[in-house]
Amino acid sequence: MKLKNTLGVVISSLVAATSLNALAQGQGAVEVEAFGKHYFTDSSRDVQRDGELYGAGVSYFLTDDVSLGLSYGEYHDLTSKDPVGAGGHKNIKGSLTSLDAAYHFGQPGVGLRPYVSAGAAHQSIGQANRGGRDRSTFANIGTGVKYYFTENFFAKASVDGMYNIDADEGEWMAGVGVGLNFGGGAQQQVAQVEPTPEPAPAPIVDNEPEPEPELVRVELDVKFDFDKARVREESYSDIKNLADFMQQYPQTSTTVEGHTDSVGTDQYNQRLSERRAQAVREVLVNQYGVESQRVDSVGYGESRPVADNNTEEGRQVNRRVEAEVEAQVR
Structure with a gap:
């Protein structure tokens, strides 16, 4: 050549x-x-x-x-x-x-x-x-x-x-x-919130009051090693619990939110949080079979700490991915 x-x-x-x-x-x-x-x-x-x-x-x-x-x-x-x-x-x-x-x-x-x-x-x-x-x-x-x-x-x-x-x-x-x-990293996905349909009114039988619907919720909190976006083995059971709940209530959807500690630049932490959120989303979709359109991901970088970033214990808490799913049952 x-x-x-x-x-x-x-x-x-x-x-x-x-x-x-x-x-x-x-x-x-x-x-x-x-x-x-x-x-x-x-x-x-x-x-x-x-x-x-x-x-x-x-x-x-x-x-x-x-x-x-x-x-x-x-x-x-x-x-x-x-x-x-x-x-x-x-x-x-x-x-x-x-x-x-x-x-x-x-x-x-x-x-x-x-x-x-x-x-x-x-x-x-x-x-x-x-x-x-x-x-x-x-x-x-x-x-x-x-x-x-x-x-x-x-x-x-x-x-x-x-x-x-x-x-x-x-x-x-x-x-x-x-x-x-x-070409590196994971592209941020824009979270789409689908409106929850209004429940149809139940017929009244014998004039007895209809029981109030009960709100049930499953929350997910996955921790990560420093500067890593790989899901730990011990976190898979928690992710599976969330996937099982979504399979039980197929009308639900969720947004997986990624976070980091304050070490590193804002730009780098933003991309790292997106990669962490995408990694958890891929486990939900590819390994546990939740439909892809029901799971979005978003990264917030270091902007939403829940603990003190001046200590190692606090930074470990902030290196996380969170998600929650709610459903009404009677």
Whole structure:
């Protein structure tokens, strides 16, 4: 694939991403980037001077911190060390395809996120004085830092060490890049409140007064670990009780409300509360069979604490998802 075609695909992806309702960073997010790197070659390659690698890549976040990325780049400005014929120094062409996993430090969101990476690469490069192409397999390690100017736009700087397994040689690169992050987190669902139909009047028998309807209610309070949106195993029985009640009274519906403590930014806590509410909703719908149109979810971030956020005990109480269902029975 030619470099201009590769960059065209990435640029098209960047434009498309900006036109979407881009979601937050985190698990499930996709990053696309364009980069330029300075290539410091091993002396045994008969290269007169180091060159540049220009390319693009795409990464998928397996968790909030771990991503798996594929990149492609083409070399420029590489020339042979010795003159080749009357034409002078030979221009050397080549490409590098890499697959790397990266671990990011810090919290997703606006600001600085250092990272370390490791992976493998395949290099196809012209040979200076022998003709043909040299194809080599590399083991990569690297480190760098990304700065997120917004939730979706970032710049990065990196240093990569490259070990040529076939030739037993070491090389390295240093570079910069820019990119977009989109697609992570859970989209907030707008709660829809359906009007409760008025109960039909019961016929009067023998002039005896009709018993007053009794209001019954089931409440749900699910706690979460710090900075997590995974439902704990011990909470499933409480969620099942709510699902059983809704199955018993099919006219009911509910809104699942997510909350966080005050640690972190308002933006990050808002998205975390939405993910927690969505996680409980998915258990109700997908595992216990409540119809999806009867369960909405909404996140309130850190705006509705029920305990003191200045203590660990209070913050644990505030990391919660709440829901309630009411029904009238006679």
